[in-house]
Amino acid sequence: MRKLKxxxxxxxxxxxxxxxxxxxxxxWNWDDGIKNYVNDLTDSxxxxxxxGHMPSGFIPYxxxxxxxxxxxxxxxxxxxxxxxxxxxxxxxxxxxxxEKSIWDNTVLAKGDITEEVNSLKAxxxxxxxxxxxxxxxxxxxxxxxxDEYHLFINPTAIGNGMTIFKxxxxxxxxxxxxxxPFDCGIVVLCYEPASN
Numbered sequence: 001m002r003k004l005k006x007x008x009x010x011x012x013x014x015x016x017x018x019x020x021x022x023x024x025x026x027x028w029n030w031d032d033g034i035k036n037y038v039n040d041l042t043d044s045x046x047x048x049x050x051x052g053h054m055p056s057g058f059i060p061y062x063x064x065x066x067x068x069x070x071x072x073x074x075x076x077x078x079x080x081x082x083x084x085x086x087x088x089x090x091x092x093x094x095x096x097x098x099e100k101s102i103w104d105n106t107v108l109a110k111g112d113i114t115e116e117v118n119s120l121k122a123x124x125x126x127x128x129x130x131x132x133x134x135x136x137x138x139x140x141x142x143x144x145x146x147d148e149y150h151l152f153i154n155p156t157a158i159g160n161g162m163t164i165f166k167x168x169x170x171x172x173x174x175x176x177x178x179x180x181p182f183d184c185g186i187v188v189l190c191y192e193p194a195s196n
Contacts, residue, residue: 003127003147004049004117006137007041008164010151015161016134025156027186034152034182041150042085046126049117051136052095058131059103062086092120094136117145134162142167148192149174155185 009026010016017023050058065083091106101108109116120128140146141164174191181187
């Protein structure tokens, strides 16, 4: 069965965005080590899951990177090759409000989240990844659908904001697989759910 992996940036105090979705606290001067980590993680998947609010920013951003190899918005991970992977990889958007997909290589999932994700996991292929958004990631965690957490801990505390662990309802026990520090100041913590 395919694994569902979560790749998410967090502040050192556990927030994925500011109270109004601010992301100006994230570290983007990524060194080669962290770029290689992300590329290896991306090479292990062939499907991307997104929450309903994500595709309107996520997909056009990577389309702009692919359209312009010299895009000044590239912030260390926006190389043409990576952007092409993001656009070419099939995507599933979980939504109750979007009626029709307007994006290439993108379908909508409108059913029960657990049934939809487990159906995708049961299909042949490489693993699956999600980048959120915050509410979607929180919902996946709540339903115990994440098999690997790749938490990119940024060296900034923001004091208040959005969290992905607000809906767990009880302790979420995780097993540390590896902790990888990078020169840019980010530490990636890779966890799997702990067996009870």
